[in-house]
Amino acid sequence: MSNALFPNLFEPIQVGCKTIKNRIMSTGHDTSLSVDGSINKEYVAYQESRARGGAGLVVLQVSAVHESARYSSHVLMATDDKFLPGYQEMAETCHKYGCTVFAQIFHPGREIMETADGLEPVAYSASAIPQERFHVMPRPLTKDIIEEIVEGYAQSALRLKKAGIDGAEIVASHGYLPAQFLNPNINKRDDEYGGSAENRLRFLRDVIARTREVVGDDFVVGLRISSREMDDQGLDMQETIAACKEVSSQLDYVNVIAGTSASLGGSVHIVPPMTVENAYVAPDSKLFKEALDIPVFVGGRINQPQEAETVLAKGEADVVGMTRALICDPLMPTKAMEGRFDDIRACIACNQACIGHFHRGLPISCIQHPETGRELQFGFDEVPKTQNPKKVMIVGAGPGGLKAASIAALAGHDVTLHEATSQIGGQVLLAQKLPQREEFGGLATNLLREVELAGAKVIKNSRVTREMVAEEKPDAVIIATGARPYVPEFENMGDMQVVTAWDVLNDTVKVGGNVVVADWKCDWIGMGVSELLASKGHTVKLCANGLFMGERLQSYVRTEMVAALHRLGVETHPYMRLFGCDDDTVYMQHTASNEAVLFEGIDTLVLSQGHLPNDDLKDQIADLCEVHLIGDALVARTAEEAVFEGLKTAWAL
Template sequence: MTTRFPHLFSPLRIGGVTVPNRILSSGHDTVLAEDGAVTDDLIAYHEARAAGGAGLIVLQVSGVHESARYTTHVLMATDDACVPGYARLAEAVHRHGAKVFGQLFHPGREILESKDGTAPVAWAPSATPSERFHVMPRAMTEAEIHEVVDGYGQAARRLREAGLDGVEIVASHGYLPAQFLSPHVNVRTDGWGGDLGGRLRFLREALRGARDQAGPGFVVGLRVSGDELSHDGLDTGLVLEAVALLDAEGLLDYVSVCAGSSSSLSGAEHIAPPMVRSAGYTAPLAAKVRAVVGVPVMVAGRINQPQEAEQIIADGRADACAMTRALICDPELPVKSAQGRVEEIRACVGCNQACIGHFQLGHPISCIQHPETGRERRFAALPTVTRRKRVLVIGGGPAGLKAAAVAAARGHEVELHEAGRRVGGQVLLAERLPGRAEFGGVVTNLEGEARRAGARIRTGSRIDAVALAAAAPDAVVLATGARPRRPHLELMDEPVVLDAWSVIRGDAVLPRGRIVVADWRGDWIGLGVALHLAAQRRKVTLCVTGFAAGEHLQQYVRAAMLAEAVRARVDIVPNVRLHGADADTVYLQHTLTEGPVLVEGVAGVVLAQGHLPVTDPDPVALGIPSDRVLAVGDCVAPRTVEEAVLEGLTAAAAL
């Protein structure tokens, strides 16, 4: 046991199971299931986290009834044919000493999609609509309620037969059990509604069914939002009353506490809280639950570092900590923590782009910092090279740093040259914007990995023909990045027009008065610069080419930033493209009608109009054979950190 984190690395008894430590990967969608079944990719994904030292793996939701298919890639536990797949997964996790639980799930009215694109019929306690997904459900019949309740028990039996150690019933985030419990959603007047006893009946019978059908010794827990933090959601008082009753009846082996609700935009943000939320901010909710139950309590909510988890457990606010996105970003976080290698932990920055962002786009899970995630079978164990090459990396942004780290780790002799004073590329700009300081951790993590792997990093070093010849590389990784794009504009009377980079860096001073931010992409740059200027008490109009500001951001990140923009009184004009400007007017064109749109009384314009690749130097033109040059990141085509890091990994894997 490590002396630095004695609470975190002590065993925990949950029902009839002993978990080796207090770090868990909580249930989260991966889009690695196929036709409702476990796949080799899903097994490899969870095995990597078990091998990295997590004490408990909680699988993504398993549907308990055919009406529970809320996405086309949900796991299903509705047929005995599922047992062999779950058994292979359980065996892989157990191989490393970890325990594994399944999640038993029905979304109720929170339906996202159907297999053929038609709108499915959503079941709920009552015909109360979901605000976020604009779904009007159908009130369940008594027979349907009994069917679904029986589904929880049947699914629990199957997962026990597969060798799992337990299950948890998902009553969090406004899903079906929470809908039955909610007086706002459940307006039934029969035995499944009315007072608390009636509204709690569905969850009580689901728990009892899981216990009865799975048999003794099998863990049955509950996941619940300590507060749904939504205008019509469950509040803490009601949740505490419900869990206390269920625990008193002996139905719970543990409670896993989170926050938020899927049913509203403001509540959904807490499903995977963005970086604006503080570390462990849900721990007070877990502490309140722990005070009214006699079973272990787990907590989830931006717990990224072992010291945060240790403190939560030491303070008695929870018995175990879900470090789910932290484990997505660094599967080896537990073993690094146990061995005192905390400085080597690749810290999650809460960007949400490739984890839950991928899920919401229907793509397999990954991580912008660690693209090996979700691709374990391809990249997790790259072989050491048999022939060492001299590898020259030109450019120290995320793409270059990842290429250098992986190439050096494989045994190549790697030297990275960055023309600027610091490595990091555009991340050094992003971290300066309001609420995005944590994003700078991407550079800290990648640079640390490259240096620990043995790559030599030289800053303030620009590669030219002489330097290239002196390096005599066997391979060149070109990662020279991008520069701001300035489109052709009709300008009169010398208006002040600056690019976003110079404004963020503070290189230029904008005149007093209203500033228009012209945003072509709809990502963090335009919206972030608008918030940056608003924080300086500037009047800001954000003009976006798309239907909404932040259109290309993950929806929880976008929601948090848009909420801040509303509070800062940023004016947003959608569906316009920039045409020109004069001394006090910005001329735009509506993207739908092609008609003119004017913003008057303007003192200056800030351009967030995308980027152009930087292709200088050209190693091929300087004499390096083209088959020895690998271009990665924005110098190929300007995109995001995710693509840059993935291409750096792919290039290094090919060397």
């Protein structure tokens, strides 16, 4: 469908035997919604949300092609006809909206992260070269098992075709099994599958050839590959382009991404956080387009339709992966087509509830849009109208209060949101001040727009008191007043400057040259404040009361922050419990050995010790009306809990 605002983004494209209605793709990504290897109702509803919202192409998460390919306990399986009904339901559901559906066919090789029973796996690869990130030592594949796996790809693709899926995407990206054969640092074989570049390509060539032979030309066959694995031991772009040129005659498209699962640094690019530039893989995909005669897809931090249009207009790709943009706002394509740019809920690449949930074995969601992954509970962006409208007062315009206000107003309640200060956003206003976390401020911007669209009233500089509640007589009050820094009791035996992380971020203190940051929570606050101070020339020692820095963060976010701290020369010390300080020494206790640890010559101690809820209002008004505490006002946690509790509480009014 041609669109004056987006002359390329909403144009159809022919890919093999299929016509995709526009250039917006939801790429294959893990969701943890599947629990038994099959597509269930929850996963169908999840992908239906993207199809309803206008995506042209949905690529399903990986489907294992062999029993040895179970890289996690939530993997889909395509190894038996018993799995066909789920794929069939998925295809029929998405096709109702004119959405094309491909499925990834997959073998991880040595990239196995966990097993269903908790036992260490028997993993296979081209050779017995250890995997660094998950500490897996694989067995070399025998020729018999290689043949089984090659046939597994082909038969899995055939099952997908029988189920009505439109195409299969062979996954050779991120250091998975086909890439392990291609990589001379991993493939040390001396048979026909190793040695020369031609031999190292043989496994992938056989997979593609056998798959094409089995499914024929009336089924799309594509390849996903990392342009660069972003690791010293990984494949580079010269190698991957050369491989694609050799096999492209039997492919309908190539899907270009970056990174590898094999190393901590390389894995960041599987789901790049906000520290990574938007659309950063597009220059790579342009080189693939120039080298190949088939369509080229690309992904990697393409969050907004304007960015996607630019990639297409510059000839860098033919189809654009916008996966997290669609997780955050499944209606993004429709809103873009209608020119409703301010209404698009832009992804902030926090990674907290999408890939962060997967790494914890939890179903996918989004901190901004907790309806994602919960479609069967909260529907498809449609709030049911209440039969009992209430007068609702919401106190505090942080993330929780904003979400509660929008949902309650959409349900038909009379909603007024009161904010005690002159700014909307709560602790988001602090979080966006951390280095390379500016995009986090988009959380408040997006939620405020939802409040405006829902029609809730917002009053700033309005501190709610018992007297105000008694006068206005609301039926319900939702208290979302956030939290304040927790300052624990500790031995303070001198004149050392002691400040909180909030003091530093608000720039209300002049910090000394030598700093200890005492980080109890092990999240982005302690690490971010350390980076901020180090970047300004302070000498910083970060002492974390945990196993390692950023222990509570999603691993890709943590890895990027650890890299920044290392480059800045910040000393990091885990297992540290704050004990006390005097004039120039901070005293810690090692939480494993219980021994004292001294940091001398220190000017300033910065406390990042968690938060206490601002919940005083609850007891003051408990006798006046229905009262609900949400977010940090209930228990100090993260923005994800605040937004979800805002949704859940307002939904239940």
